[in-house]
Structure formats: structure tokens, C-alpha cells
Amino acid sequence: MSNGFGYVTKGVGGLYAVRLLPTGASGVPETHTPQPLDGMTVTARGRGSLRRGGGLLVGDLVEVTYEERSYAMRDGAATPAADGAGIAIARVLPRRSALIRPPMANLDLLFVTVAAAAPAPDPETVDKLLCIAVHNGIRPVVIVNKCDLDGNGAKKLAGVYRAAGFPVFEVVGKTGEGVPDLADYIDRELPGKLAAFAGASGVGKSTLLGRIFPSVAFETGDISQRIERGRNTTRHAELHSLSEGADSGYLADTPGFTMLDFEQFDFFGLDDLPMTFPEFEPYIGKCRYTDCTHTKEDDCAIRAAVKAGAIPESRHRSYCALYEVLKKKKKWK
Ligand SMILES: Nc1nc2c(ncn2[C@@H]2O[C@H](COP(=O)(O)OP(=O)(O)OP(=O)(O)O)[C@@H](O)[C@H]2O)c(=O)[nH]1
Ligand SMILES: [Mg+2]
Ligand SMILES: [Zn+2]
Structure with a gap:
């Protein structure tokens, strides 16, 4: 049994393309010893709970296992089986983001x-x-x-x-x-x-x-x-x-x-919204009211920056629109 580590590059109908990383690439555990299909793109199926694609995303770093029948050797180089025979995605490594x-x-x-x-x-x-x-x-x-x-x-x-x-x-x-x-x-x-x-x-x-x-x-x-x-x-x-x-x-x-x-967009909490507008940052904490929503309050440092032209108007309009969306969502919870 061989193994390899790589990124899922595509997933359609339960079949995945995985680009196995060459030795020394970041993402490959140090304990990994070189294997025949390292550096190649293979076709693979999910194993166990990953079988029906449950939870696999393009960009996932995965560990793949395969057998001797999963590749052919010619002139010292391995070619992966096109149909992915015996090649399985065994696990998903922790994600940096999803x-x-x-x-x-x-x-x-x-x-x-x-x-x-x-x-x-x-x-x-x-x-x-x-x-x-x-x-x-x-x-x-x-x-x-x-x-x-x-x-x-x-x-x-x-x-x-x-x-x-x-x-x-x-x-x-x-x-x-x-x-x-x-x-x-x-x-x-x-x-x-x-x-x-x-x-x-x-x-x-x-x-x-x-x-x-x-x-x-x-x-x-x-x-x-x-x-x-x-x-x-x-x-x-x-x-x-x-x-x-x-x-x-x-x-x-x-x-x-x-x-x-x-x-149906999945989203984050209302409290996190101002921090997702990087240009608001210098003004946060400088409004008159500590619970300022930055939508229509007087003496709001962010609204003042919009008026002064330091923050683009359309960005603040989007902020207000997203604020309304997230406020409604909060009520439903
Ligand atoms: N005038 C003009 N047309 C462009 C330009 N770039 C792309 N197009 C045309 O815009 C149309 C859509 O381009 P696509 O590349 O398919 O757009 P896409 O964002 O991949 O679309 P989806 O795959 O549906 O998300 C095509 O007819 C392109 O030829 C451009 O710079 N100027
Ligand atoms: Mg496209
Ligand atoms: Zn404010």
C-alpha cells in the first residue's frame, strides 16, 4: 500500500482529481517517504464517509492511498490508472479556510x-x-x-x-x-x-x-x-x-x-460586519455612541469619513445593506 498527499483539484459525480504533491512541497508531512505517484494527478474516490463526496471541497488537502494495481510502471516511471482503480481519499487534513x-x-x-x-x-x-x-x-x-x-x-x-x-x-x-x-x-x-x-x-x-x-x-x-x-x-x-x-x-x-x-448566501454575525470593511478600521471606536451601528447615527466617525470622501460612498451603502440582511437573520435565530 502506498500513500500521498495532495490537493483536490476537481470533483464531479463522486470522482475526484487529486494533484499529489512532490516530496518537499509544503503540506506534505515530514514523515512521508517518496512514493511512485508523488507529483502526479490521480483520479480517486472518497473512502468511508467521504464516499458520496460528503464534506470534500476543491482545495482540500487530502491523504490518498493506493495499491500496486493503481499504476503501471514503464521505464522507471509510474502512470496512474485512468479509472482510479484502488485509489482512495482516506482523510482530509485540517483546513485553513472553507x-x-x-x-x-x-x-x-x-x-x-x-x-x-x-x-x-x-x-x-x-x-x-x-x-x-x-x-x-x-x-x-x-x-x-x-x-x-x-x-x-x-x-x-x-x-x-x-x-x-x-x-x-x-x-x-x-x-x-x-x-x-x-x-x-x-x-x-x-x-x-x-x-x-x-x-x-x-x-x-x-x-x-x-x-x-x-x-x-x-x-x-x-x-x-x-x-x-x-x-x-x-x-x-x-x-x-x-x-x-x-x-x-x-x-x-x-x-x-x-x-x-x-x-441563500451563508454569512457571519452582525457584530463581525464592521471589521470586514478594512477601510473602516481607523475610525472604529471613535463614534459618539459606543454601540454605534455606523448606519445612521449622528457623530458617527465612519459616516463622517464617508462625507469627507475618505471612505467610498458605495462601500458604505453596501455596509448598510449587509447590516439590514444580518439584522434580520439575527432575529430569526
Ligand atoms: N468586451 C469584452 N468582453 C469580454 C471581456 N472578457 C470576457 N468577455 C466576454 O464575456 C463573456 C463571458 O465570459 P466568460 O469568461 O465566460 O465569463 P465567466 O465569468 O467565466 O462566466 P461564468 O462561467 O458563467 O461564471 C464572453 O463572451 C467573453 O468573450 C472583455 O474584457 N471585454
Ligand atoms: Mg466561467
Ligand atoms: Zn459609527
Whole structure:
């Protein structure tokens, strides 16, 4: 019996793709001795309670076990069985983070993608994703795509998120404009880490990933087709490794959000909300009332900062909208 440690890169219908880490990669326990399939991507099934996919997420670091019949040897190199015969996911290692939308574990960075137009930007959706990232200790990055469709709108959007303190990239996925800067950032920041592109359906996540991974075929679709089909083009989250090396980073495409997803969005407590807006931080504790909700009180330091232009108005609007959502949720509990 052999074993290996690796990331679940894809999971469809009870079959999982696991990229086994090469020896020396972070995530591999020191006690692991080199095994034939280390560094390869294998097809595996969950064992026991993991059989029906219960609890497995793309991005999970798992221990896989396999048998001699699970691979073929030729010229000293092993090839894993394509059907995953005898290859099982035995356990999930503790997670650094786990999200419901996008359904992924162990993310270190989240690239929140928004289009300048088509679909029209929805700041509340963007801000919700940013809050979720911050709340889960995941570093958020903002990508403004489709800058070709509305240059001024794109500048404004980018300005809002720069003012809020996030790294922002303005790109045109269709032509590749601005993409080298984003690719450089990814090359620099991602080694040894996991990241995902997230955002509304149709903003161009798969188009951008196609530029970053020219050898991978990402399915993309236009808006008209999308409406006809009434569903997302990308159907499952899938992680792609940036290199073959031990320090490779991993980047995932994820299905776009639809408004329906957001109705059932899993969330955090009302008390945690202000801390998920990093640009509020310098003002917290400086309001007149200690129990200030920062929504409509007088002498609220955050509202004063909004009036003075130090905090973008749209960010405060999102804050107020999320405050109402979480307040209702609290009552139901
Ligand atoms: N004008 C313009 N169109 C773009 C740009 N980037 C992507 N598109 C188009 O937008 C449409 C949607 O792109 P996708 O990459 O499929 O979007 P997605 O975010 O992956 O969508 P889902 O998989 O449904 O979540 C396609 O027709 C792309 O050609 C851009 O920078 N400018
Ligand atoms: Mg897509
Ligand atoms: Zn306040």
C-alpha cells in the first residue's frame, strides 16, 4: 500500500482529481517517504464517509492511498490508472479556510472579479465577496474586467476599491490589455498558495484564466447564449497548478454567482460586519455612541469619513445593506 498527499483539484459525480504533491512541497508531512505517484494527478474516490463526496471541497488537502494495481510502471516511471482503480481519499487534513460560495477550501487569495459593463457592476455583490474573504482570513484582490466597454466606469470602480485599500487590476480579458501586470502579481504572490477567481456569471473569469493558462481550454460563453440556457458557463470549481514544482501555486476557476445564490448566501454575525470593511478600521471606536451601528447615527466617525470622501460612498451603502440582511437573520435565530 502506498500513500500521498495532495490537493483536490476537481470533483464531479463522486470522482475526484487529486494533484499529489512532490516530496518537499509544503503540506506534505515530514514523515512521508517518496512514493511512485508523488507529483502526479490521480483520479480517486472518497473512502468511508467521504464516499458520496460528503464534506470534500476543491482545495482540500487530502491523504490518498493506493495499491500496486493503481499504476503501471514503464521505464522507471509510474502512470496512474485512468479509472482510479484502488485509489482512495482516506482523510482530509485540517483546513485553513472553507467557503460555501465559491465552494472551496484552503484559499489564501480571492480574486474578486467585476465587469465594467455587461453584466452591469453590482457593488453589493463585490462587497459581499470581499467581506467573506476578509472574514475568513483570505487576502482579497479586485479585478475590473471589460474596461473596453466603459472606460470611465472602470476607472471609477477601480478608484473605489483602491481607496478602500485593496490591490486592483484593470484589464481587458478579451484583448489581454493589463493582463501581464495581473500575471506578474500571480507569479509573485501565488507560489505555495491557493487562489480562486470569483464573481458574477459572465464577468469574464474563464476568459482571463485562459490568458493566464494558455495551454488549458476554459469554456467561455457570451451573454446571449447564457440567457437562452439560463445557467452558468463554468459549472464546477477547478484548480490549476501554475507549475510542476514543489512550490507551485494553484488558481481556480469557479462558477459565477447568480442572484439566487445570494439569497441563500451563508454569512457571519452582525457584530463581525464592521471589521470586514478594512477601510473602516481607523475610525472604529471613535463614534459618539459606543454601540454605534455606523448606519445612521449622528457623530458617527465612519459616516463622517464617508462625507469627507475618505471612505467610498458605495462601500458604505453596501455596509448598510449587509447590516439590514444580518439584522434580520439575527432575529430569526
Ligand atoms: N468586451 C469584452 N468582453 C469580454 C471581456 N472578457 C470576457 N468577455 C466576454 O464575456 C463573456 C463571458 O465570459 P466568460 O469568461 O465566460 O465569463 P465567466 O465569468 O467565466 O462566466 P461564468 O462561467 O458563467 O461564471 C464572453 O463572451 C467573453 O468573450 C472583455 O474584457 N471585454
Ligand atoms: Mg466561467
Ligand atoms: Zn459609527
